[in-house]
Amino acid sequence: SGTGKTTTTFTKQNDSQPVQDDFIALMPQGKVYATENGCFAKTFGLDPKFEPAIYNAVVDSGSYLENVSQNDEGKVDFFDESYTQNGRATFPMSKVAGAADARGLGTASILLILNRNENIIPGVARLTGPQAAAYFMLGETKGTSAGGKEEAGKSLRVPGTNPFFPLLHAQQGNRMLELMHSSPMEVFIMNTGRVGGPDDHPGSKKVKIPHSSAMVKGVAEGTIKWEKDPDFGYEVAVSCPGMSAEDLDILQPRKLYEAQGRMDEYNKQVATLKANRLEHLKKFEGLDPELIQAIS
Incomplete structure (x- = not known):
């Protein structure tokens, strides 16, 4: 949520x-049904x-x-x-102005996985198929008021389609991996929160709706330039049409932390996040090891 x-x-x-x-x-093959x-x-x-x-x-x-x-x-x-x-x-x-009929859809060529983070996750990153299945299972977000005061603002992990999947968690992760292998679709993770810290941190930046809009457009049009991220193994954007020069560090949080002299903080957060993710995925008995290796 x-x-x-x-x-x-x-x-x-x-x-x-x-x-x-x-x-x-x-x-399989990216076919989509909607009702x-x-x-x-x-x-x-x-x-x-x-x-x-x-x-x-x-x-x-x-x-x-x-x-x-x-x-x-x-x-x-x-x-x-x-x-x-x-x-x-x-x-x-x-x-809704311009809405299309949900019946008779074709195949999907792009999948966006949305994440709400506030520190080191880029505004958009391109994933491999196994990485996509892993991030689907990580289900990282921030709690909202929908979950009550106890949940609001807290970092959460909600695997896959929970609470709407009635079987073992590992089964939906493995199925997602199967679907990724069967489909040529590109998969991206998007951070719709902040980079550099919470909203009360003077060095942080909010990922605003126009930022996300520019990223979605760039993904759809294939106009984003990519390079491999040295910390997480996915691809991060070097440039994105519609993003101003002063906001490019939303695309690469590492550069924001580096420019602010906060690399010790950044490296610590990277190590902690990677360790916590691995620990989390290893809890799911029967989960395909390929998912775990994808974020190792």
Whole structure:
């Protein structure tokens, strides 16, 4: 929850058309099936400037809102958190401008895995198939208000499609690996949080919606230049059209830490994260060793 999946899906890139918000069936060779005809969106901080498609659908008379503040005249306030940040809205896809019919989809050529981190994960990185299956199982994110006060802001790992997968965790990881081997699709991980530290750290940078939008567009158009990351083995972006020069360190957090004289902090975080990831994946009995080796 809270990684920006809905926002990313409904942010328009060129002539892109959103198909649906949540569940799909991913089959061998990248075939995709989708059945939903609605969307369930977080409303806190909803701004028509950055999320026009979602905003216009949410304020339409056909939507249902929950935990959203409104005044006596019925005007809603998506920035009022006096009761809760966990506001939600549901609306039919027919209310989304330019949405496409979910039936009759073809094959997927690109898969984005979204992650909300606040330190050393780049805004976008290109993964191998085994790395993709491993990151799918790591399921790294930050807790949100949807999980209550105890969970909000904490680093979490939610394997794969949990809590919607009824079998052993290792089985979904192994299945994901099978799907990666059967498909020529490119897979990317995107950090929709921050780099360089939490929001109260003066040296940190927020990955804003326009940043993510530029990365998605660059991925789709194949215009990002890549190089191998020396710490994690995936590929990181050297440049991305639409990203300003002062924000390029969002693409390579290592350079941000280096420029700020924080390499000891960076190296410590790299070592800790890699060790914790390995420890986490080794807990899943029966998980294909190829997934574990992919992040070693």
